[in-house]
Amino acid sequence: MRHTLKTLLLCLLLPSAQVLAEEVQVAVAANFTAPMQVIAAAFEQDTGHQVKASFGSTGQLYAQITHGAPFDVFLAADDSTPAKLESEGATLGGSRFTYATGALALWSAQPDLVDHSGAVLRSDRFQHLAIANPKTAPYGMAATQVMAAQGLLEQLTPRLVEGQSIGQAYQFVASGNAELGFVALSQVYRDGQLSNGSAWLVPAELHDPIHQDAVILSKAAANPAATALVDYLRGERAAKIIRSFGYQL
Amino acid sequence: MPLTSADFAAIWLTLQLASITTALLLLLGTPLAWWLARTRSWLKAPIGALVALPLVLPPTVIGFYLLVAMGPQGPVGALTQSLGLGTLPFTFTGLVIGSLFYSLPFVVQPIQNAFEAIGTRPLEVAATLRAGPLDRFFHVALPLARPGLVTASVLGFAHTIGEFGVVLMIGGNIPDQTRVVSVQIFNHVEAMEYAQAHWLAAGMLVFSFAILLTLQRRGRVGARAIS
Known part of the structure; x- marks a missing residue:
């Protein structure tokens, strides 16, 4: 046996x-x-x-x-x-x-929410802005740098929701629970164009590469x-x- | 102690969440347990099974469906938006609702067991003494079921304190809103702040052990109620 x-x-x-x-x-x-x-x-x-x-x-x-x-x-x-x-x-x-x-995108699943210069960040057309946890995810860190570069970090902080990775940040936006969020361009980009929703392709000089x-x-x-x-x-x-x-x- | 103010905020938030959830579950769960213990309806089995579901479902399933249901396209989300409440994910209210589902069986089952253990005789005796249905419930059944109620409160509270997966999926890691202790421990571990993670994690360990020890000491009520 x-x-x-x-x-x-x-x-x-x-x-x-x-x-x-x-x-x-x-x-x-x-x-x-x-x-x-x-x-x-x-x-x-x-x-x-x-x-x-x-x-x-x-x-x-x-x-x-x-x-x-x-x-x-x-x-x-x-x-x-x-x-x-x-x-x-x-x-x-x-x-x-x-x-x-990598490139960062401010993305919304709604087709007309995000404009091509990110001016929506200064509006009150959203309640929640999703980012990845800046402490552990580089795209989250880049997102906070972009907001800081525009002088918006303090004003946006009460509306931030954090995903544990950029994957969860994307999922918060895709499910509509956050109206928009900073995601990796690769998550919403296929064959050279945006796959759905609306996005601002964040200029690379607004954050550390x-x-x-x-x-x-x-x-x-x-x-x-x-x-x-x-x-x-x-x-x-x-x-x-x-x-x-x-x-x- | 190397705990920061963010850690203490998480502890305070967790205690609030567990207290509110336990109070609401006692209010909602006691009538439900009473019905489950007394009914002969064919609905008893399916409803009993529904109540027990969170015992076996991974928290990710509960969290995922809550996120979908409470989101702007979901049925609950549509309702809360039409009431002018906005949507519930990323809010403390959303966490309370998630915790109600998550801890439901831990409250309902001990109470139901206690009611069933009373049997029909004390209630029939009370009825012959002209006690009405409400009178029988409040002055006979509830006092007799007291050990079950205590067990239910302790288990409901402790289980909500230990909630993690559901909060991670619907919480969004917001200080003072949804960042509870379990999530804060996860944050510390991810950020490699192991000293702080240890303090919080060891605190949870001691707390949970103390709770279970208390239940054990109260006779076998707790163990019976869990099984």
Whole structure:
């Protein structure tokens, strides 16, 4: 009985160990969810490797990584978090690079609420303005910088609602519970145009640039799929996908 | 103690939320429990199951449907807007409503069990002594069900204090409105402020243990009521 059980266990474990060698687990900042899904599908098709992606706020993912989460690659929403991981010795040396530069949009699901210069922020045509938590999400931090740059931060603070990631901020606006919100352009942008609602594409000079860096984490040293994915991200096909979601490269 | 004023605000807000929710649940839940304990209607089983749903549903399900229902396109949202109240997500009132659903079984079930344990005999005796239905309820049933009511209050209060998923989904993390202790702990952990997270988390741990210890000491009422 004990023997059969052992054999059974071995049978279950062995093939999966082989599969694991070609599987890459990647932690992805929430704003990059949609492009990552497209890129992962293309990558799997082109290379045969499997991608397992987890999405969350950059702060959340950082905390998971420092507590031993099994990720091979980390696509952050900023450059400081990967740099921090690098200085802590948690990454493969020299693997850090900027895979995209993010853009911020003031977006509403209502077709005519947001104008092309963001003047709606000075109006009382909304009760709630959704942002991502500025403490943990770089897009949330950028949103507060934009409001501060326009001298509106103090006046808007009572109307702010915070999502724990840019994904939740988007969901507050999409469900109409917040009339508008600062989201990542990539969440509302497809093939070079706004997919629905109305938006102000926030000029990049109103906030610190959102350089989004990627790193290979040190546990992935022996995983060829991790390097393959990072190479793929730098490649032509991925660049095209990334641009189509409104990112700069 | 490294707790900030924001932490204390979260604690105060949580206590307010739990107190108001418990008071409302006792008011609404006691008649419901009475009906569930006494009725022979075929509706007893489906309504009993509805009351128990929050025990098994993930808070994300409750939070998601509350967000949809209370949003501007949802039925509840349409009603509150037509009453001039605006929409309820991101408000304290919205949290109270969410907590009412979330903690409902923790209040109704102990009271229902207590009512059922009384049986029909004391009430029949009271009836032969010419006590009317209200008289029987207030002067016979309620006093006899007192242990159940106490258990219900304690459990309802404690369970609301421990609410997290629902608040995270409909709250929006607003200071003094929707940022309760559990959310504040999450914020601290995310921002890597582990010392503050520890203080709040350990406080919750001690508080919850003390509550359950009190229930245990009150005989087995609590345990019976939960099962």
